[in-house]
Amino acid sequence: MATSSDSEKKQVMVIGIDDSEHSVYAINWTLDHFFAKNPSFKLVLVHARPSATSAVGFAGPGAAEVLPIVDSDLKKIAARVLENAKQICIKNNITDVVVEAVEGDPRNVLCEAVEKYHASVLVVGSHGYGALKRAVLGSVSDYCAHHAHCSVMIVKKPKTKH
Template sequence: MEETKEPVATEGREKMTVLVAVDESEGSLYALSWALDNLFVAAVGGAPNKPQPLGRLVLVHAQQPLQQFIMHPIGPAVYATSSVIDSVKKAQEQNSRDVIERAKGICRRRLVEAEAVVVAGDPKETICQAAEQMQTDLLVVGSRGLSKIRRAILGSVSDYCAHHANCPVLIVKPPKTSH
């Protein structure tokens, strides 16, 4: 028989590990805020502003793999020079730092400690792999609200995770904005 972990933290029991996938989109940051408000900040003894962490929070950002060639609409692919590759790598690393810092800032404002991990590769696959390696109890991902056609062409990270992650996946949709 398989042993299961209690998902809700109580005294003497292991706290759950929640992994939140973050990127530069507002949808992922909304998902993080939702997770913080609903899973990590709870009233303690009548003190509504005092945080009560219900588990371990891990922020994961997937850095796209670097393509070493550039496709032209007319003609063959052109391989990038090493200086161009270095420049793009530095820009990607800076973008990852910025995304993580922005997400950690949201956590700090809510007085919740968070770990951060940057993984390299296709976001769909690396987020699922990170969740498995960290023995995540819950994976939280945002939804960008792609249309069915765009989702079919581009693929949806949240949809992929929902079907391939080895833990429960919570997809947080941002509220509809009025025009």
């Protein structure tokens, strides 16, 4: 039998965020379309922060001096991404939100966040890469669509007409 606290428990929506305009568009679109009239989800914003070694791509001579600087920069970028996302939520009167930065590959970080928060929806922005770039870089949205254990919504920013 469900108690009153069970019926009031909100479903969780995880949104993957980064420092791209596609990510900002995805957050704004989602808040406009899902939270404007019915804030029925608890919102979790997750930023996948690359490790310093993966960002630099080498571990030879000189790495010991470079890695702490790169790590510091990556932490600053993550803090900026999270702060921007918080401001978007504040602007939209969203208060039931968790924001976090997790070190790792975005594909794994987002799928793990779905499991951690028992999310029923994962939202990711689409960078709109062509087939070649997608083959070389890998598509976070494609990976999540196939591996996340929840519904996945991919938000594409409309192309501007010239």
